[in-house]
Amino acid sequence: MSITVRAAAKINLHLGVGRARDDGFHPLDTVYQAIGIHDDLTLTQADRLSLTTRVADHIDPAAVPDGADNIVLRAARALAAHHGVTASGAFEVRKDIPVAGGMAGGSADAAAALVACDRLWDLHTSDDDLLALAAGLGSDVPFSLVGGTARGLGRGELVTPVDDGGAWWWVAVPSTAGLSTPDVYRHFDALRPDAPEVPASAEPVLAALASREPVRLARALHNDLQEPAVDLRPELGDLIDLGEAEGALRGMVSGSGPTVVFLCDSAEGARETAGALAGAGHGVVLTATGPVAGAHVLA
Structure with a gap:
C-alpha cells in the first residue's frame, strides 16, 4: 500500500524582518503564497525507514541533503514519537522545487511527509498537533501544510490563512x-x-x-x-x-x-x-x- 502527497513551493509576498531576538531568531511579519511548482512524495509500506530522491533537470542532486538528517525522515520520526509508534516506510520524493532557493522546498517535503505518514499509518492526528509538529521542524513547514495565502508571525510559524480570491x-x-x-x-x-x-x-x-x-x-x-x-x-x-x-x-x-x-x-x-x-x-x-x-x- 502506498500514498502520494503533493506540496507546493512558497514565495513571500511580504517579508518584514526585525532585529534578532535573544534566542537568535528574527521576528517576522510575512505573507506566504503557495504557487504551482510542486514536489511529490510517495510513501510505501516497508519494514524500515528509507528515502530515495529524484530531481528535475534544473536541480543538482548533490544539493539535496541525504542521510538520517533529511527533513523528510525527521518529520516521520517526529510524528511517530508523538504517537508512540515505530517509524517505517519507503519514501520517494520527486523534486521540482529549487533546492536552497528561498522557496521552502525542504519544508514542503516535510509537510508532505507528515500528511503521508498520518494517512498511511492511520493516526488521525489533529490539525493543531500537526501544525505544532511542523513548527518544530522549521519555520516554513506549518505554512506548507496550510497552503493558499497566509500571514506568518513569530518566526513565521504562527500561520493565519488569508482570504485571497485573486489569480x-x-x-x-x-x-x-x-x-x-x-x-x-x-x-x-x-x-x-x-x-x-x-x-x-x-x-x-x-x-x-x-x-x-x-x-x-x-x-x-x-x-x-x-x-x-x-x-x-x-x-x-x-x-x-x-x-x-x-x-x-x-x-x-x-x-x-x-x-x-x-x-x-x-x-x-x-x-x-x-x-x-x-x-x-x-x-x-x-x-x-x-x-x-x-x-x-x-x-
Missing part, C-alpha cells in the same frame, strides 16, 4: 547555486544593525491582495532580505532589472534567495516574460500561478 501569475528563475539562509540573515544583521525590533507590517500587501489588482500588489511587494541577498549575489539585482524591463510588473528575490520571482499581469504576460528571460540565456525559467493548495493527498 496571480508568476515567473520563477532558479539559480544553479544555492544561497545559505543563515548567511543571508547574518548579512542582514551586518547591513541593518539598527533594524527595528518590530518588523515592517504586512498590511499593505494584505490590502493589495484584497483589491485583486496585480499592479497594486506589485507596488506593495516587500522583502527585507532582498538587499543582503543581492549584496551577496549582485547578479540577482541584474536579473530583477532584466525581468522588469521585459514586461514583469515587479521582480524580487524569493525569501532568502537566490530564486528570483516576477509578478506578471496575466498568463500571457508571464509566458512573454519567461520567454524573454530564457532567450537572454537563463536556462531554467518556470511559470506558475497562485495561490494553490497546501500538502494534500493525490493518491
